[in-house]
Amino acid sequence: MSQSSEPIKEPEELRRSSKQQPETKQSDNAEPKPTTQESGQQQSQSSLQAEIERIGRIDPYIGLQRDTDLFTSLDKWRDLRICSRVTSVDRLGLSKALDYYTKQRIKRRGGLLQVPAPVVYIEVEQHCRPTDLFLLILSFLSNPLDFGPLRDLRSRTWGTFKAYGVKILIVNNAEWLSLAALNELVRIFEKTKISVILTGSLYLNDNFNPNSLKKKKYINIHNTFLKYYEFSLLSQPDTATVIQEWEISGLRWSKPLNLAMDTDIVKVLHDASQGQLRPLYENLREIAAWKLNNSRVQINPQNISKALGICSKPISKYTDI
Incomplete structure (x- = not known):
């Protein structure tokens, strides 16, 4: 998937609605038009949905x-x-x-x-x-x-x-x-x-x-x-590299999440994915979508665990069965 190098608006900007403007008086027979505030909210929701769909398509190759x-x-x-x-x-x-x-x-x-x-x-x-x-x-x-x-x-x-x-x-x-x-x-x-x-x-x-x-x-x-x-599984340092590159080349928010900067968050994500790329990418997409809807919530290991919700760990070897 080709990626633009232009940074994407951060969640706060995507959620920001247009300021309410004075309503113009309408005749009794005229169909009511959406107010400026309603139009702004619709555009904001549309932008959020478009961003969530873009996040769902982030699937880069990252060489290790x-x-x-x-x-x-x-x-x-x-x-x-x-x-x-x-x-x-x-x-x-x-x-x-x-x-x-x-x-x-x-x-x-x-x-x-x-x-x-x-x-x-x-x-x-x-x-x-x-x-x-x-x-x-x-x-x-x-x-x-x-x-x-x-x-x-x-x-x-x-x-x-x-x-x-x-x-x-x-x-x-x-x-x-x-x-x-x-x-x-x-x-x-x-x-x-x-x-x-x-x-x-x-x-x-x-x-x-x-x-x-x-x-x-x-x-x-x-x-x-x-x-x-x-072909080996991802080590924890590999997981940190993938997280960082996923944010840089895929997510591209102007205010990055910087998940790889916190070793405890990396540990949470590595444990949840068991060194496998597909569950790691799924978890990263889920975290990004969660941040869009919780823009003021702090990024820390506890909140990342909440964002991931309840799920089973992937099996990484036959002895896990």
């Missing part, structure tokens, strides 16, 4: 050391032609990092991918069969020939990989891949020597456990994706 560490590993696997799995409980943080990594390494012009395109990044949205997998890849590569039987889609995809100079294929939400789709990815690696990276939730690892008799058919897949990387 954990992202840099992931990018270093991805580059290494790409150059050495190694397959790997990347998992995280922080799904939003991982998705944003992968999207940023991809956009920094490819170029598009008018919606078309420019050659060379070393990175292909797709997100699986539902149970994914081989046909669905190849259609997602061809769509990312801007290949209009996304039709035909499976064998045509397969050969077209492999040929496009070669023509575009693809070196690494990243598949997010990989826990949705069917066994047949996973086997297609193994064949892509074996035939094209392109690194295939599967990313998703911790549940992804369960799909690769060949110890169960029912999972013996996964042995070849397990042996292909032996490398494993866990």
Whole structure:
């Protein structure tokens, strides 16, 4: 989302209504017109609602050391032609990092991918069969020939990989891949020597456990994706950095909340989000909206806790279940 650098009015300015002006006398038959005070109140409420909706859209990418560490590993696997799995409980943080990594390494012009395109990044949205997998890849590569039987889609995809100079294929939400789709990815690696990276939730690892008799058919897949990387959760200092950058690049109020300046507030927000980006962003949006409606209330840990209300903590590891 593109952001303007111009600061946004603080809550007091948004809530301020126009001063009441003398009413003009109307004829008995004329429809009563809203007074200046009523018009000002309506404009104030409209401005408040517009600001709340803008706050709801604040969703920036904020680079952290954990992202840099992931990018270093991805580059290494790409150059050495190694397959790997990347998992995280922080799904939003991982998705944003992968999207940023991809956009920094490819170029598009008018919606078309420019050659060379070393990175292909797709997100699986539902149970994914081989046909669905190849259609997602061809769509990312801007290949209009996304039709035909499976064998045509397969050969077209492999040929496009070669023509575009693809070196690494990243598949997010990989826990949705069917066994047949996973086997297609193994064949892509074996035939094209392109690194295939599967990313998703911790549940992804369960799909690769060949110890169960029912999972013996996964042995070849397990042996292909032996490398494993866990994308870390936000540390408390990371949380403070995200809060500060969220205010600067997203909220942009002329009188900032300065939440990151209070270590106790950072601790409250870190504890409430358990190191995950999505609940942290949700809490920050809720605090900003609460401040709009309580402009004179002091910002402190107690009031921040009240603003967040009663909610469950997100689960950050299997032992929490």
